[in-house]
Amino acid sequence: xxxxxxxxxxxxxxxxxxxxxxxxxxxxxxxxxxxxxxxxxxxxxxxxxxxxxxxxxxxxxxxxxxxxxxxxxxxxxxxxxxxxxxxxxxxxxxxxxxxxxxxxxxxxxxxxxxxxxxxxxxxxxxxxxxxxxxxxxxxxxxxxxxxxxxxxxxxxxxxxxxxxxxxxxxxxxxxxxxxxxxxxxxxxxxxxxxxxxxxxxxxxxxxxxxxxxxxxxxxxxxxxxxxxxxxxxxxxxxxxxxxxxxxxxxxxxxxxxxxxxxxxxxxxxxxxxxxxxxxxxxxxxxxxxxxxxxxxxxxxxxxxxxxxxxxxxxxxxxxxxxxxxxxxxxxxxxxxxxxxxxxxxxxxxxxxxxxxxxxxxxxxxxxxxxxxxxxxxxxxxxxxxxxxxxxxxxxxxxxxxxxxxxxxxxxxxxxxxxxxxxxxxxxxxxxxxxxxxxxxxxxxxxxxxxxxxxxxxxxxxxxxxxxxxxxxxxxxxxxxxxxxxxxxxxxxxxxxxxxxxxxxxxxxxxxxxxxxxxxxxxxxxxxxxxxxxxxxxxxxxxxxxxxxxxxxxxxxxxxxxxxxxxxxxxxxxxxxxxxxxxxxxxxxxxxxxxxxxxxxxxxxxxxxxxxxxxxxxxxxxxxxxxxxxxxxxxxxxxxxxxxxxxxxxxxxxxxxxxxxxxxxxxxxxxxxxxxxxxxxxxxxxxxxxxxxxxxxxxxxxxxxxxxxxxxxxxxxxxxxxxxxxxxxxxxxxxxxxxxxxxxxxxxxxxxxxxxxxxxxxxxxxxxxxxxxxxxxxxxxxxxxxxxxxxxxxxxxxxxxxxxxxxxxxxxxxxxxxxxxxxxxxxxxxxxxxxxxxxxxxxxxxxxxxxxxxxxxxxxxxxxxxxx
Numbered sequence: 064x065x066x067x068x069x070x071x072x073x074x075x076x077x078x079x080x081x082x083x084x085x086x087x088x089x090x091x092x093x094x095x096x097x098x099x100x101x102x103x104x105x106x107x108x109x110x111x112x113x114x115x116x117x118x119x120x121x122x123x124x125x126x127x128x129x130x131x132x133x134x135x136x137x138x139x140x141x142x143x144x145x146x147x148x149x150x151x152x153x154x155x156x157x158x159x160x161x162x163x164x165x166x167x168x169x170x171x172x173x174x175x176x177x178x179x180x181x182x183x184x185x186x187x188x189x190x191x192x193x194x195x196x197x198x199x200x201x202x203x204x205x206x207x208x209x210x211x212x213x214x215x216x217x218x219x220x221x222x223x224x225x226x227x228x229x230x231x232x233x234x235x236x237x238x239x240x241x242x243x244x245x246x247x248x249x250x251x252x253x254x255x256x257x258x259x260x261x262x263x264x265x266x267x268x269x270x271x272x273x274x275x276x277x278x279x280x281x282x283x284x285x286x287x288x289x290x291x292x293x294x295x296x297x298x299x300x301x302x303x304x305x306x307x308x309x310x311x312x313x314x315x316x317x318x319x320x321x322x323x324x325x326x327x328x329x330x331x332x333x334x335x336x337x338x339x340x341x342x343x344x345x346x347x348x349x350x351x352x353x354x355x356x357x358x359x360x361x362x363x364x365x366x367x368x369x370x371x372x373x374x375x376x377x378x379x380x381x382x383x384x385x386x387x388x389x390x391x392x393x394x395x396x397x398x399x400x401x402x403x404x405x406x407x408x409x410x411x412x413x414x415x416x417x418x419x420x421x422x423x424x425x426x427x428x429x430x431x432x433x434x435x436x437x438x439x440x441x442x443x444x445x446x447x448x449x450x451x452x453x454x455x456x457x458x459x460x461x462x463x464x465x466x467x468x469x470x471x472x473x474x475x476x477x478x479x480x481x482x483x484x485x486x487x488x489x490x491x492x493x494x495x496x497x498x499x500x501x502x503x504x505x506x507x508x509x510x511x512x513x514x515x516x517x518x519x520x521x522x523x524x525x526x527x528x529x530x531x532x533x534x535x536x537x538x539x540x541x542x543x544x545x546x547x548x549x550x551x552x553x554x555x556x557x558x559x560x561x562x563x564x565x566x567x568x569x570x571x572x573x574x575x576x577x578x579x580x581x582x583x584x585x586x587x588x589x590x591x592x593x594x595x596x597x598x599x600x601x602x603x604x605x606x607x608x609x610x611x612x613x614x615x616x617x618x619x620x621x622x623x624x625x626x627x628x629x630x631x632x633x634x635x636x637x638x639x640x641x642x643x644x645x646x647x648x649x650x651x652x653x654x655x656x657x658x659x660x661x662x663x664x665x666x667x668x669x670x671x672x673x674x675x676x677x678x679x680x681x682x683x684x685x686x687x688x689x690x691x692x693x694x695x696x697x698x699x700x701x702x703x704x705x706x707x708x709x710x711x712x713x714x715x716x717x718x719x720x721x722x723x724x725x726x727x728x729x730x731x732x733x734x735x736x737x738x739x740x741x742x743x744x745x746x747x748x749x750x751x752x753x754x755x756x757x758x759x760x761x762x763x764x765x766x767x768x769x770x771x772x773x774x775x776x777x778x779x780x781x782x783x784x785x786x787x788x789x790x791x792x793x794x795x796x797x798x799x800x801x802x803x804x805x806x807x808x809x810x811x812x813x814x815x816x817x818x819x820x821x822x823x824x825x826x827x828x829x830x831x832x833x834x835x836x837x838x839x840x841x842x843x844x845x846x847x848x849x850x851x852x853x854x855x856x857x858x859x860x861x862x863x864x865x866x867x868x869x870x871x872x873x874x875x876x877x878x879x880x881x882x883x884x885x886x887x888x889x890x891x892x893x894x895x896x897x898x899x900x901x902x903x904x905x906x907x908x909x910x911x912x913x914x915x916x917x918x919x920x921x922x923x924x925x926x927x928x929x930x
C-alpha cells in the first residue's frame with residue numbers, strides 16, 4: 064500500500080519533466096540494439112532542416128513518431144528511432160550573406176539549438192545515431208555512392224535544358240519549381256543549356272510504377288500522385304516529312320510522339336520546342352525567330368508552369384504533309400509550351416481535344432477540327448470553341464477511324480502507323496532523369512576532375528573525401544567554389560596534367576534519399592553501412608512526414624533504394640513499408656491598421672472585438688491558415704512548454720483532431736489539455752491517499768461492482784490499443800477521458816473494489832505513457848514501482864473481461880436517430896428488429912405510417928424506413 068499525502072495538488076511539469084529526461088538519458092532507454100533477439104521495428108520521421116527553431120508542425124510530427132516508438136517498445140519490439148539533420152542547402156549560404164557567418168558555423172549552431180528544443184519534448188530518439196548530412200563522415204560515403212552509380216551507368220553527364228534560378232544562381236529540378244518560381248528564392252525561373260550530372264531514374268520507371276502496387280500501407284493520395292508524376296503512357300512515335308530541306312538541320316523530317324494517335328485527323332499544326340535543332344537552324348537566318356527563342360528561354364521547364372503560361376508561337380512557314388492524307392499540309396510553329404526535355408521536342412496540335420493546343424489555335428486563328436464526339440451529339444452541329452473536348456466519345460471526321468470509341472481508335476491508329484511503316488508503338492514516361500548538379504558551395508562535392516587530355520576523371524576512392532574548403536567568400540555572385548583561388552585547381556590523377564575539380568555540388572534531395580539507410584550503421588568509416596545491419600532494420604516500418612514530400616523526396620528515395628540494390632548495397636527495393644502523412648498546424652492571422660502582420664500574443668479580444676494589447680487599436684482578424692513565419696501566425700513550442708509543460712503540449716497536438724487532418728491551435732485547446740494533465744495527477748494522488756492494495760494481492764473473487772470496473776478497464780485497454788494500431792490517436796485519447804470519468808465515479812469500499820480501482824488506475828498510467836511520458840513515469844513511481852515505464856511492457860488484456868456482453872446502438876427512422884436500444888452482442892437480426900420497433904420513441908415517429916423496410920446492421924444500427 065502506498066500513500067502520497069505530501070504530494071502537491073498541482074502538477075509541476077518543469078521539475079518533473081527535467082527529472083525524467085535525465086533518467087532516460089542516463090539509462091540510455093531508447094538506444095537501439097543491433098544484436099537484440101527481439102523483432103526489429105524501425106520508426107522514422109522525415110528529418111528536419113536545421114533552421115534554428117522548432118515550430119508546432121515539428122512538435123506534431125515528432126510526437127507521432129514518439130508515441131509509436133514507446134508503444135512498440137512496450138509491445139516487445141527492439142525499436143530503432145533515430146534522429147538527424149538535413150543540413151546542406153542554400154538557406155545556409157543566404158544566412159552567411161545576411162549575417163556574416165560561415166554556413167558551417169550557422170548550421171551547427173542551429174543544430175545545437177534545435178536539439179535542445181527537441182530534448183524538452185522528451186522524445187525517444189536514439190541520439191547515439193545522430194547524423195547531419197553536412198558531416199564529412201556522411202558526405203564522404205555519399206561520394207562513394209556517386210562513384211558506384213557512375214560505374215553502374217546510373218550517374219552520367221550531359222548537356223541539357225535546365226531550370227535556372229537567377230537569384231540563387233543555381234539549377235533547379237522540375238520538382239523544385241513552384242508556379243514558375245524557385246522553391247526557395249521565389250524568383251522567376253529561366254531556361255538554360257548547361258552540362259549537368261544526372262541520375263538515370265528513368266531506368267527504373269517501370270519498377271517504380273509496379274512498386275506502387277505493393278505499397279498497401281501508404282495513403283492512396285500519395286500513391287496516385289507518384290503514379291501521375293511518373294506518368295506512364297502508351298502511344299506511337301512517327302515522323303512528319305519536311306517538304307523542303309533546311310540548311311544546318313541535317314534531317315528530312317520532324318519526329319513526334321503522341322498518346323492520342325486517335326486524334327491524328329484533327330491535326331491543325333506541328334509545334335517544335337525553342338531548343339529543337341530545327342528551330343536553332345532556322346534562327347541562324349531569321350533574327351525575329353532568334354529573338355523569340357531567346358524570350359522562350361526566360362521561362363521554366365516544369366510542366367505545370369508551361370500549362371499556366373500564355374501560349375506563344377512563331378510561324379516558320381515550313382509545311383509538312385499529313386501522314387494519312389497528303390492533300391492536307393500542316394504549318395510548323397516554334398512554340399513556348401513545347402520542351403526538348405519531354406518526348407521528342409515536337410508535337411502535332413489537335414486543338415479540338417487538347418486545351419493547350421486550343422488556346423494556341425485560337426490565339427493564331429488556326430483550324431479547329433473536332434474528331435471525337437460525345438454520344439448523343441449530332442456530328443454536323445458539334446463545335447469546339449473555347450473549351451477542348453477531352454472526355455470519352457466516338458470518332459468522326461477521321462477516315463478509317465470513324466465510329467470507333469476512343470480506346471479502340473487508338474489501337475487501330477497505331478496499327479495503321481505500323482502497317483504503313485511510318486510509326487512504331489512505344490511506351491513513354493513523363494518522368495525525366497534527375498539533374499543533381501547545383502551551383503552552390505554548401506553541398507556535397509561531386510568527386511570528379513576534368514583533365515584537358517583525359518577528360519572526365521572520377522576521384523579515386525582512396526582519395527575521398529573531397530572536402531569542402533572552409534576559406535570561402537560570398538562577396539561575388541554565383542558559386543564560391545567556382546571562384547575559389549586554389550581549391551578547384553588540381554593535377555589529373557591519371558596523367559599529372561593541370562586539371563580542375565567539378566565545382567557543382569549535389570542537390571540536397573540526394574542527401575535525403577539514403578539517410579534512412581545510414582541510420583542503420585551511422586558510424587561506419589569504411590562504407591555507407593553494413594549490409595547485415597541494414598537487413599536488421601530495413602525497410603522502415605513506419606515513416607512519418609508531410610504530404611508536401613509526396614513526389615519529391617519519396618520518389619527519389621524509392622529510386623535510390625533500387626539503385627543501391629543494383630550496386631549491391633542492399634537487397635530491397637521499397638524503403639518505407641508504411642507511410643503516414645500528418646496534417647498541418649493552423650492558426651488565425653492578424654493585421655494591424657497598417658496591414659502589418661501581428662503575432663497571436665500581440666492581440667486579444669475585448670468586448671467581442673480583436674485589438675492590439677499594447678494600445679487597444681483595432682485588429683483585422685484574417686483566415687485560419689497553415690502556421691507561417693512570414694504571416695506571424697505561429698506559436699513557439701518553447702513558450703507552450705514553458706507555460707504548460709511538454710506533456711500538455713503533446714496531448715493537445717495529438718487529441719484535438721485526427722493526426723492526418725489539419726489542427727487549429729487554440730488557447731482553449733491547450734488550456735483543456737493542461738487541465739486534463741492536472742486531473743490525472745489529482746485522480747491518482749487522491750485515490751492513493753485513500754489506501755489501495757498492491758496488484759500482487761489479488762482477491763480470490765470479485766463483486767459485481769468490482770467486476771464491472773474491471774470490464775471497463777480491459778475494454779478501455781483494448782480500445783486504446785486498437786486505436787493506436789490504426790493511428791487513431793484522438794479516438795484513443797477520447798476513450799481515455801471517458802475511462803477517467805468512469806474511474807472518478809467509481810466508489811470503492813471493499814478490498815476487491817479497491818483492488819479493481821488500483822488496476823484501473825495503473826492501467827491509465829500505463830496506456831498514457833506514449834502520449835504523456837513524463838507524467839506517467841512520475842505517477843508510476845508514486846505508485847511504488849521500481850521499474851520505469853520506458854522499460855515496461857504494455858498492459859495485458861484479459862480477453863474475457865474485454866469481451867462485450869451487450870452493445871448500445873442507434874435506431875433510425877428514415878435516416879435520423881430517434882432512439883437507442885441495448886442488445887446482446889451478435890443479437891439475432893429478427894430480435895433486433897422487434898426490439899427497435901417496440902421502442903416507444905420509434906413508435907411515436909412511425910405514428911401509424913406504413914413500414915416499407917427495416918435494415919439491421921448487426922451491433923451497429925437499425926434503420927426503419929416508413930412511407
